[in-house]
Amino acid sequence: MQVYADNAATTKMSGLAIEAMIPYFDKIYANPSSLHTAGQEAKEVLDAARETVAKCLGCQAREIYFTSGGSEADNQAILSAARYGARKGKKHIISTAFEHHAVLHTLQKLEKEGFEVTLLDVSQGHNVTAQQVKDAIREDTCLVTTMYANNEIGSVLPIAEIGAVCKEAGVPFHTDAVQAAGHLHIDVQAQNIDMLSLSGHKFHGPKGVGALYVRRGLPLVNLIEGGAQERGKRAGTENIPGIVGLAAALEDACTHMAENTAKVTALRDKLIAGLSQIPHSALNGDSVNRLPGNVSFCFEGIEGESLLLLLDAKGVCASSGSACTSGSLDPSHVLLAIGRVHDVAHGSLRLSLCHYNTEEEVDHILQVVPEVVQLLRNMSPVWRDLQTGKREYIL
Amino acid sequence: MALYSEIVMDHFTNPRNVGVIENADGVGEVGNAKCGDIMKIYLKIENDIIVDVKFETFGCGSAIASSSMATEMIKGKSIADAMALTNKAVAEALQGLPAHKMHCSVLAEEAIKSALKNYYDKNGIPYDKTQFPDCENCAHCHN
Numbered sequence A: 001m002q003v004y005a006d007n008a009a010t011t012k013m014s015g016l017a018i019e020a021m022i023p024y025f026d027k028i029y030a031n032p033s034s035l036h037t038a039g040q041e042a043k044e045v046l047d048a049a050r051e052t053v054a055k056c057l058g059c060q061a062r063e064i065y066f067t068s069g070g071s072e073a074d075n076q077a078i079l080s081a082a083r084y085g086a087r088k089g090k091k092h093i094i095s096t097a098f099e100h101h102a103v104l105h106t107l108q109k110l111e112k113e114g115f116e117v118t119l120l121d122v123s124q125g126h127n128v129t130a131q132q133v134k135d136a137i138r139e140d141t142c143l144v145t146t147m148y149a150n151n152e153i154g155s156v157l158p159i160a161e162i163g164a165v166c167k168e169a170g171v172p173f174h175t176d177a178v179q180a181a182g183h184l185h186i187d188v189q190a191q192n193i194d195m196l197s198l199s200g201h202k203f204h205g206p207k208g209v210g211a212l213y214v215r216r217g218l219p220l221v222n223l224i225e226g227g228a229q230e231r232g233k234r235a236g237t238e239n240i241p242g243i244v245g246l247a248a249a250l251e252d253a254c255t256h257m258a259e260n261t262a263k264v265t266a267l268r269d270k271l272i273a274g275l276s277q278i279p280h281s282a283l284n285g286d287s288v289n290r291l292p293g294n295v296s297f298c299f300e301g302i303e304g305e306s307l308l309l310l311l312d313a314k315g316v317c318a319s320s321g322s323a324c325t326s327g328s329l330d331p332s333h334v335l336l337a338i339g340r341v342h343d344v345a346h347g348s349l350r351l352s353l354c355h356y357n358t359e360e361e362v363d364h365i366l367q368v369v370p371e372v373v374q375l376l377r378n379m380s381p382v383w384r385d386l387q388t389g390k391r392e393y394i395l
Numbered sequence B: 001m002a003l004y005s006e007i008v009m010d011h012f013t014n015p016r017n018v019g020v021i022e023n024a025d026g027v028g029e030v031g032n033a034k035c036g037d038i039m040k041i042y043l044k045i046e047n048d049i050i051v052d053v054k055f056e057t058f059g060c061g062s063a064i065a066s067s068s069m070a071t072e073m074i075k076g077k078s079i080a081d082a083m084a085l086t087n088k089a090v091a092e093a094l095q096g097l098p099a100h101k102m103h104c105s106v107l108a109e110e111a112i113k114s115a116l117k118n119y120y121d122k123n124g125i126p127y128d129k130t131q132f133p134d135c136e137n138c139a140h141c142h143n
Helices: A015-021 A037-057 A070-087 A101-112 A130-136 A159-169 A240-255 A257-275 A304-313 A333-337 A359-378 A381-387 B006-013 B061-074 B079-083 B087-093 B099-123
Strands: A064-067 A092-096 A116-120 A141-147 A173-176 A195-199 A210-214 A281-283 A294-299 A348-352 B026-032 B037-046 B049-058
Touching: A015 A240, A037 A064, A037 A210, A037 A240, A064 A070, A070 A092, A070 A101, A070 A141, A070 A173, A070 A195, A070 A210, A092 A101, A101 A116, A101 A141, A116 A130, A130 A141, A130 A159, A141 A159, A159 A173, A240 A257, A257 A281, A257 A294, A257 A359, A304 A348, A304 A359, A304 B006, A304 B061, A381 B037, A381 B049, B006 B061, B026 B099, B037 B061, B037 B099, B049 B061, B049 B079, B061 B087, B061 B099, B079 B099, B087 B099
Parallel strands: A092 A116, A092 A141, A141 A173, A173 A195
Antiparallel strands: A064 A210, A195 A210, A281 A294, A294 A348, B026 B037, B037 B049
């Protein structure tokens, strides 16, 4: 049995999104910037897609900018707010310790330019509170950027509360909603979100296309120069098939959100309950406010890469935050940020589900994961030391 | 899977010589859990010949495969042959390792040397200390 349980990395495209894209490769393929009828036809399609995305987020179409993906959207949002803040002498940014690298690396770049960055602690409950944000806001804070939901451990942040705090303080609020869009309800007005990044391939749309929502009135700086596309803020001929696919997939995901959430949450909870039976293991992430499809565990005494390879050999595609899978000596910054020590963080496993997964697949995972964990523990000197009392259990 | 050669996958999924030797003549352990890999080698030595060898490894696929291959390469061999085993020879026997996994073969070489050093120490056999790795200050875990 082949089980794809790595949907946080990327998803299978829906048939609906593929179908929606097909006419725009060889039938309606003109450049939306062209004045001829064919070009204007393409422009109408682009406008319609923008309208669809805006409707899903609760904003106006003119507030949506299409990008090459979530990373570009994150970069542009953060750099724009930083430049705007710097002009007013505000050079302090608040974020969290478990952001995606698209955010963290952009912030590190700004730190080198003289910005001060506060990364909020996420070790309490594997999440942040709006109070933490409130306490960190200063006179010179020019941006609060927190993810909507964490890609590795599934914690869903209190976005509406953080939005309210930012609104009250008059600080722009950006959220990296790459893992949330299409999976969790988003209403940028009600949640007081000023900027939001999303990516098509995380909700069964195409890769290479994303979107940035920016509240009207907030200035954007360009990352890419060379044309008047996207209201002059993102040059380059629009990826019409990709944009159409993204819009179709997002609309589909938002329409079926309730039923998909119910189905995926039930599968997730079954998986979490089953894997919790493995001794000396621990669930990573907020156990209550959690992405419907995220299951993340640490298993003591084993290393994640070997776990993934053996699971792969048994037909299960998963992911890990171990150092060996990241190509560095350190395990995932997310696991370290929630307080997992190195020894334990190396033995992490992330299974991320979607509505295409079935109960039979979850049963298969529940059969093979304990077998593989035991197999690796049986050849692990760390496990032997734990069992013989030479080393103390952490989990 | 394209990440590793077929031989690496074979030694990883069917590792040879896994286990423990009770009352081993030499035991060596290198690496640490913080770095994500530990290798432990047990040797049974008779008349300067490694008559049995077992290993335990906490680590990635290539660390387990390197341990398995290295133990196969020294089983039945003389101490001198085992001392001469290089990480390069282990990696070559595995038909190569990805560049960022070469340290796994280094660990295998060091684990064997560490076990031999333990054998020398236990039996009061004099040896050249420079032949052995300095695990306390090795860059792998301490950079």
